[in-house]
Amino acid sequence: MNRMNCVLTLAVKTALLLLSMSLAFPLTVQAQTLAPTTTAPTTEVAQTTEPSATPIAVKPSAAPPLQGKYQVSAATTSAAFPFLTAENKKLADESWAVYQKDHGQPIKEWAKSEVRFERTGTVFYPFSGPDFVTVNQLYPDADRYVMVAMQAAGEPALLAPMSPERAQHFQTKFLREWKRFAYNAFFITAELEADRFAKSAHIGITTILTTFALYTGYDVAELYPIAYDPASGQFIKAQGPWNSVRLVLKKNGKTVALDYVSLDLSDQNLLVNEPMRGWLSHMTQHPMLIKAASHLLQDGNFIVLRDMIVKNAPIVVQDETGVDYAQLKKIGNVQLYGGFSLPFEQFSLHKQQSLAQAYKQATDVKPIPFAFSYNKEHERRSVQIARRDKPEKAEKP
DSSP states (O other): OOOOHHHHHHHHHHHHHHHHHHTHHHHOSOSSSSOOOOOOOOOTTSSSSSSSSSOOOOOSSSSOOOOBBBBTTTOOOOOOSSSSOOOHHHHHHHHHHHHHIIHHHHHHHHHHHHHHHOOOSSSEEEETTHHHHHHHHHSOOSEEEEEEEEOOOOOOOOOOSOOOHHHHHHHHHHHHHHHHHHHSOOHHHHHHHTTTTOOSSSOHHHHHHHHHHHHHTTTTEEEEEEEEETTTTTEOOSSOOEEEEEEEEEEEEEEEEEOOOOOOOHHHHHHHOOOHHHHHHHHHTSSSEESOOOGGGGGEEETHHHHHHHHHOOOOEEOHHHHHHHHHTTTEEEEEEEESSSSSSOOOOTTTHHHHHHHHHHHHBOOOSSOOOOSHHHHHHEEEEEEEESOOOOOOO
16 A cells, blocks of 8 residues: 555544544644554553543652743743643643653663763754653753654643633643553644644643643743744744744753744655755754654655754664664664564554664664553564764754
């Protein structure tokens, strides 16, 4: 089946799923195509059947973490956390504890010994969706995180101007998907797309980014839309619209910038968009993360970005959905973690054959103590770290 037919088939399946969920919410990890729909088990986080309108409580595995404060001056709220209240906030804390136990803390500890990238500066995460938490755990010392996906960021949600009914609808929807992320550790593209058009309880990318920042202990000091400035070659503060967004974060006396850029990364766009090609050429000179990217960089329509990564990136942390192994090893030494033989079932079985062969032949594959992407089984968890032998200092855009 060709790629277009696969996309159409997935789109039909996803539409049927969303129709069966009267309050479905979109959180996704990648922006260019459909990511697999993984359902959480009933034991801890989400339901395998249609979610009920009342969030299901999960038991926290630890004391509530130290959280940041929402300090945006323009906000029409005095609450430290502007999206959830009372019992709903407690339920969100419990789901976060589940995520931290199963994913967050294991990733953070693993990164200390395996990523070993303690420099400051910029980190680049294409096909990111709103997944700030993972890139922050892998590169905790960065001064700036640049995330790119297709969807527009949107304005942040605030409970204050909502009616009581709408506010509860919003929180119920948010909590259901928050629990789903606690289990999956990635977002589903089709659901994120659906959220763009939700009228009664739209959540949006910016709201999720803000929530992640607060739960990882950052104060959100500023939040505003950004747009590309041809004169400087950078994204700068703009009056609107909220397609791309910057969060100015503070923790332990350090200021960190989180930029989310809405951008089509396909060749169809980049071949006719010289300014964005130039900008991406600079971005790919920084440490990178590629996760749950729907194997897009292995397709013939994402060669421009792939070649930039292979040419420029000093270090790439990725799962099997990132750069094809035959291209990835051109960067430099590639350390393999976990195991890999076949892609997740919703993707072509012909993807990453070179990677499967590498795992079969390697004698130094290291274990991985967490599920990083679509595949959850221990023998199918897959991470690769490619390091350039002598990475050059990244140029400023």
